[in-house]
Amino acid sequence: MSEKEKRTVDVAAAQMLDKAQEIGFLTTFDRAKAQEPRCTFGNTGICCRICIQGPCRILPKKPGGNKGICGAADYTIVARNTVRYIAGGASAHSDHGRHIAETLLHVAEGKLKDYQVTDPDKLMRVAKKIGVETEGRSVDDITKDVANAALDEFGRMHEQDLTWITSNCIDSRLAVLHNTTIMPTNINLSIAQLLHQTHVGNDADPVNIIFGGLKTALCDYDGMALATDLSDILFGTGVPVVTEANLGAIKADKVNIAVHGHNPLLSQMVVKAAREMNDEAKAAGASGINIVGICCTGNEVLTREGVAIATNFATQELAILTGAMDAMVVDVQCIMPSLRSLAECYHTKIVTTMPIMKIPGSYHLAFDEHHAIDSAKEIIRLAIDAYKNRDAAKVSIPDVKSTVVAGFTLESLLNIFKKVNPDNPIRVLIDAIEAGEIKGVALFAGCNNLKGPHDYNHLTVAQELAKNDVFMVATGCAAQCFGKEGLLNGEGVQKYAGEGLKKLFARLNEKAGLTTELPLVFHMGSCVDNSRAQELVTLMAKEMGLDNAEVPYVATAPEAMSEKAIAIGSWNVALGNPVHVGVVPPIVGSTLVNDIVTKIAEDVFGGFFFWETDPVKAAGKMVEILEERNWKNRIRA
Ligand code: NFS
Numbered sequence: 223m224s225e226k227e228k229r230t231v232d233v234a235a236a237q238m239l240d241k242a243q244e245i246g247f248l249t250t251f252d253r254a255k256a257q258e259p260r261c262t263f264g265n266t267g268i269c270c271r272i273c274i275q276g277p278c279r280i281l282p283k284k285p286g287g288n289k290g291i292c293g294a295a296d297y298t299i300v301a302r303n304t305v306r307y308i309a310g311g312a313s314a315h316s317d318h319g320r321h322i323a324e325t326l327l328h329v330a331e332g333k334l335k336d337y338q339v340t341d342p343d344k345l346m347r348v349a350k351k352i353g354v355e356t357e358g359r360s361v362d363d364i365t366k367d368v369a370n371a372a373l374d375e376f377g378r379m380h381e382q383d384l385t386w387i388t389s390n391c392i393d394s395r396l397a398v399l400h401n402t403t404i405m406p407t408n409i410n411l412s413i414a415q416l417l418h419q420t421h422v423g424n425d426a427d428p429v430n431i432i433f434g435g436l437k438t439a440l441c442d443y444d445g446m447a448l449a450t451d452l453s454d455i456l457f458g459t460g461v462p463v464v465t466e467a468n469l470g471a472i473k474a475d476k477v478n479i480a481v482h483g484h485n486p487l488l489s490q491m492v493v494k495a496a497r498e499m500n501d502e503a504k505a506a507g508a509s510g511i512n513i514v515g516i517c518c519t520g521n522e523v524l525t526r527e528g529v530a531i532a533t534n535f536a537t538q539e540l541a542i543l544t545g546a547m548d549a550m551v552v553d554v555q556c557i558m559p560s561l562r563s564l565a566e567c568y569h570t571k572i573v574t575t576m577p578i579m580k581i582p583g584s585y586h587l588a589f590d591e592h593h594a595i596d597s598a599k600e601i602i603r604l605a606i607d608a609y610k611n612r613d614a615a616k617v618s619i620p621d622v623k624s625t626v627v628a629g630f631t632l633e634s635l636l637n638i639f640k641k642v643n644p645d646n647p648i649r650v651l652i653d654a655i656e657a658g659e660i661k662g663v664a665l666f667a668g669c670n671n672l673k674g675p676h677d678y679n680h681l682t683v684a685q686e687l688a689k690n691d692v693f694m695v696a697t698g699c700a701a702q703c704f705g706k707e708g709l710l711n712g713e714g715v716q717k718y719a720g721e722g723l724k725k726l727f728a729r730l731n732e733k734a735g736l737t738t739e740l741p742l743v744f745h746m747g748s749c750v751d752n753s754r755a756q757e758l759v760t761l762m763a764k765e766m767g768l769d770n771a772e773v774p775y776v777a778t779a780p781e782a783m784s785e786k787a788i789a790i791g792s793w794n795v796a797l798g799n800p801v802h803v804g805v806v807p808p809i810v811g812s813t814l815v816n817d818i819v820t821k822i823a824e825d826v827f828g829g830f831f832f833w834e835t836d837p838v839k840a841a842g843k844m845v846e847i848l849e850e851r852n853w854k855n856r857i858r859a
């Protein structure tokens with residue numbers, strides 16, 4: 223690989239990086255380089271900053287240096303650091319879920335005029351699932367109970383297992399969670415307890431700390447599962463849509479607005495308001511308004527509204543470098559503070575909207591759910607104003623984009639399976655596994671991590687798994703990579719799928735009745751929508767009469783970066799799924815902790831982590847895991 227190829231496999235991004243170099247902009251790619259070489263202590267997890275006697279590092283050869291000042295050994299330090307990541311991730315996901323639940327409650331109480339229950343069928347399904355009475359009751363009353371049940375997950379004072387876990391898991395899995403005493407009863411309590419557990423001079427037992435971490439990771443799951451359900455109720459459950467992805471989705475003749483962050487409460491309103499405001503954009507000399515998505519709020523509006531993907535996490539700055547981005551409206555999470563300094567060199571307005579996410583010097587417009595459409599319109603007017611200041615000489619949009627077929631919520635995926643097997647849709651997948659056509663199912667999740675070339679691991683693992691007949695679903699920035707690289711369309715199947723996988727696709731395409739062919743990878747939505755993938759594996763387990771840990775299913779985060787990704791990986795392990803991570807996390811500094819999460823976890827949960835930075839080897843290992851599970855199932859049968 224040349225130095226240039228080491229940056230990214232995304233052609234559009236490479237063009238923009240060249241432009242950045244020409245004009246002397248430093249991007250996250252330059253800053254990643256500047257961080258090398260990494261400090262080995264931090265990089266392997268044996269640096270402790272939990273109290274201010276520290277930082278303490280593990281210096282095994284120095285007398286007195288093999289432990290922290292308080293006596294914490296490497297395993298305590300590594301375990302504590304690891305689970306504190308989980309606490310961060312769980313708080314981000316669950317707070318996002320809480321915000322949606324609160325909004326839904328206010329809708330039912332008639333306090334918010336701009337939101338409504340868009341999908342009453344989903345409301346009924348969720349109500350039934352969690353045991354809310356529906357017979358003869360009004361939509362508002364059911365909505366209130368569902369929203370209150372969700373809010374109760376965060377602060378209930380009595381011992382009751384979390385509802386979105388108990389209602390989504392099968393009994394054999396719930397038994398594992400109970401037997402290992404990691405079933406949570408209160409999201410906020412678990413997060414707080416985990417911070418308490420890892421305070422200086424508290425828990426030193428790495429196994430106990432990891433179990434506390436897993437309990438909190440399950441809260442992460444709960445928060446995202448309810449976020450998915452309630453977002454579907456509010457904004458609709460996505461159906462297949464055709465759109466496009468990559469920087470080429472930014473249009474020179476339009477007012478371009480990127481929605482970036484995670485929460486659909488804002489982005490949905492921006493999309494809605496934009497549809498009504500094309501005339502204002504035209505009055506300013508543009509041909510209309512073009513909304514594009516970055517990161518997971520982009521995935522949310524892609525799934526439900528067919529909004530195009532501009533790019534994913536590592537290349538968010540490059541959207542501004544096109545010179546044609548008039549406003550970037552951001553809510554929470556994964557928004558680089560550097561956006562603002564880049565925007566300064568252009569006419570681009572960075573608009574922050576949430577009380578817990580501000581960037582010095584950027585424009586802050588407090589988003590108000592009570593006047594959601596008005597807030598969204600104000601933002602769009604800012605963009606239209608900015609457009610008037612756009613310097614045409616600075617515009618260069620890479621002519622690079624791919625067709626995307628997305629919108630595969632579990633419901634819409636099953637609807638397609640239903641066309642092949644009307645009585646038992648999930649059987650379509652299981653029959654294909656039992657016939658040896660496909661080896662199983664893989665979930666791609668997670669971020670970009672510039673410890674490796676941008677999007678390279680995502681792309682390579684997927685190509686390898688396709689060749690090996692693995693059915694693939696994806697969320698988050700992984701899914702966005704596939705969109706840009708042409709794996710979210712039918713051509714991807716022709717190009718990369720093995721013979722068995724092609725046969726399954728041929729059967730599905732024949733019956734699906736879509737205007738376009740099905741994509742190689744099924745885009746299931748944002749990171750909170752990893753809950754949809756978990757519902758899929760649970761459905762498979764039920765139909766196969768197995769526990770989750772026996773289903774030929776594997777998860778991968780080829781370019782994991784955020785605390786949220788660590789939390790997601792951890793609940794996947796607790797729920798029985800093998801999880802590949804394509805970067806070596808700061809855990810390897812303790813052999814004991816590393817062994818717990820990569821080996822012992824398998825004995826206890828059936829799920830486990832493995833680290834592999836080489837994507838070809840990683841895919842090979844994933845295929846082996848699927849084959850092993852299939853082999854065991856054949857013996858069992
Ligand atoms: Ni997930 Fe999605 Fe992307 Fe990573 Fe960030 S946007 S919530 S955390 S970087 S996948």
Ligand code: SF4
Nearest residue numbers: 270273276278290292
């Ligand atoms: Fe050092 Fe212990 Fe404080 Fe950590 S908690 S910084 S190991 S003294």
